Amino acid sequence: xxxxxxxxxxxxxxxxxxxNALQRARTACLDEISSPRRALIVGEGNGRFLRELLRAHxxxxxxxxxxxxxxxxxxQRSVGDSTNRVTFLRHDITSWSPTPAGRYDLIVTHFFLDxxxxxxLAQVISKLSQAGTADAAWLVADFRIPAQAFARAxxxxxxxxxxxxxxxxxxxxxxxxxxxxPFLRAEGFSLMQQHLSRHxxxxxxxxxxx
Numbered sequence: 001x002x003x004x005x006x007x008x009x010x011x012x013x014x015x016x017x018x019x020n021a022l023q024r025a026r027t028a029c030l031d032e033i034s035s036p037r038r039a040l041i042v043g044e045g046n047g048r049f050l051r052e053l054l055r056a057h058x059x060x061x062x063x064x065x066x067x068x069x070x071x072x073x074x075x076q077r078s079v080g081d082s083t084n085r086v087t088f089l090r091h092d093i094t095s096w097s098p099t100p101a102g103r104y105d106l107i108v109t110h111f112f113l114d115x116x117x118x119x120x121l122a123q124v125i126s127k128l129s130q131a132g133t134a135d136a137a138w139l140v141a142d143f144r145i146p147a148q149a150f151a152r153a154x155x156x157x158x159x160x161x162x163x164x165x166x167x168x169x170x171x172x173x174x175x176x177x178x179x180x181x182p183f184l185r186a187e188g189f190s191l192m193q194q195h196l197s198r199h200x201x202x203x204x205x206x207x208x209x210x
Contacts, residue, residue: 001092001115003045003170007070011046017158021198025141026110027052028195028204033137036060036106040131042093043112045071047078053108054082061085063104067092093124098131105133110141113180115172122183129187129209138189138207143177146200155201 003010014022026049035057041064044050050064064086066072072088079086089096107128116124132138143159146152159177166172181191184207193206 001067001171001173003066003068004070006166006169007046007068007074010071011048018198021202022111022141023048025195025197025202025204028141028197029139029193029206030056032193032206033106033139036104036137038063038104039106039108040104040128041065041108041110042128043067043109043115044075045111047075049108049110050075050086051078051082054079054085060106061087063087063089065089065091065093065096093127094120096127098127101130102133104131105136107132107136107138110139111143113140114142114177115166115170115174116178117174118178120173121178121180122186125180125183125187129189132209134209136209138184138209140180140184140203140205140207142180142203143201144179144196144203145177148200151199151201154199158201 030052037060039053039060039062041050041062044064044066050062053060053062062085064075067090069090072090076083076088113121143155145155163175188209189207190210191205192208195204196202
């Protein structure tokens, strides 16, 4: 899985489809976390959330992992003079191992967990959980299926088109949206805050290990 092919056009495509809604979802819980010492961001993309995290928490050191070299380059340009606070790592998360374990007090997976089937998702969340401290916070922004009939049908239509597109251009394996909540709870995380937008199709969540 790599977003190299779509990286130069990703922000344009996102804006055409959703305006600024995805970025608002990424940052919705940012003011609700205490300043982390070390943060792990996985699948950051072009760096828009990373820039806001560094601005909001000037003492935080970040490891930013992405399988796309082009996305990492865009993220590096996005943060400008703050690059000394970020280590950019090119890894496929399925082959990455946290060393040492328990290093990060903040984990961030925005619009990333939706790329995996349920079997893969359980493994990814378990691996990322091992990288977190005993009281780690986890920020998740992603799509969801609303309960209301019209909104549910609309969300399913959008998601079907997006999965078809990203299977072709990025090589993701997932064909439908899997709720990561049961896997997060299995790793000891509890949902502390949730914001919904776009008629319930977008969610922003703060989880914490307690």
